[in-house]
Amino acid sequence: MSTTVSADGTEIAYTRAGSGPALVLVDGAMCYRGSSPNDALAKELAAHFTVYTYDRRGRGESGDTGPYTVEREVEDLAALFKEAGGEAFLFGISSGAALALEAARSLAVPKVAVYEPPFIVDNTRSRVPADYATRLGQALKEGKRGTAVKMFMTEGVGLSGATVALMRIMPFWAKLKKVAHTIPYDTAMVLDHQAGEPLPAAWPEVKVPALAIDGGRSPDWMRHGVASLAKVLPSAEYRTLPGQTHIVKAPALAPVLEDFFLG
Secondary structure, X not given: OEEEEOOOOOEEEEEEEEOOOEEEEEOOOOOEOOEOHHHHHHHHHOOOOEEEEEOOOOOOOOOOOOOOOHXXXXXXXXXXXXXXXXXXXXXXXXXXXXXXXXXXXXXXXXXXXXXXXXXXXXXXXXXXXOXXXXXXXXXXXXXXXXXXXXXXXXXXXXXXXXXHHHHOOOOOHHXXXXXXXXXXXXXXXXXXXXXXXXXOOOOOOOOOOEEEEEEOOOOHHHHXXXXXXXXXXXXXXXXXXXXXXXXXXXXXXXXXXXXXXXX
16 A cells, blocks of 8 residues: 545555556545455456556545545545656546546546446436435434435435345445445535436536446446436547446456557
């Protein structure tokens, strides 16, 4: 493990592996090194890239200076880019995809790839309730971490109550509760695009080549959001991975990223 320091003094922990062009992987909600699909992906990509995985602020071994803003998370990535030589390819998954797109507006990102940012752009899934963020914050203020995770899984992710009830008896539930205070961070990333409305007509700030990826077995609402994103980004490709879900398998994803970034 290594560390770097963000603009506000927050220490950000990261791991570097492999050799080749720099590639930074951005986790989704409640994931961090050692508990992330990006761990396996980094191993697959290390033969072709110098891969950076890191703990987003508030998770794992990184600090968490308040107050939180999305801009501070972009500054965290800027500090990591400095360690990588100033420029890096960028990949983000789930809500981390929204962060990757935000960072691609201002950092030296030659290409950006995203997997299933959770945008709700039509009526194929109910919109996230308007008071969701407020109730989530109140639950965390009262120390009800389990309640906050349940709210995220049912109202934010759209899982059934029965599925979440089963999750609550699994060993990993304790890990989720440990980082429950970071759920509002990811909510801030995506909530504006979870109202069942079309995405903005254009995202002109993201001018670099982009790849929007989804899984062939993912829910319709999520696939519709990814397809819509590919249309509004100025220079984007759209790719579906047959047989994959939101929990994408690294061996299926890695070759697609290799082709895109190195092609």
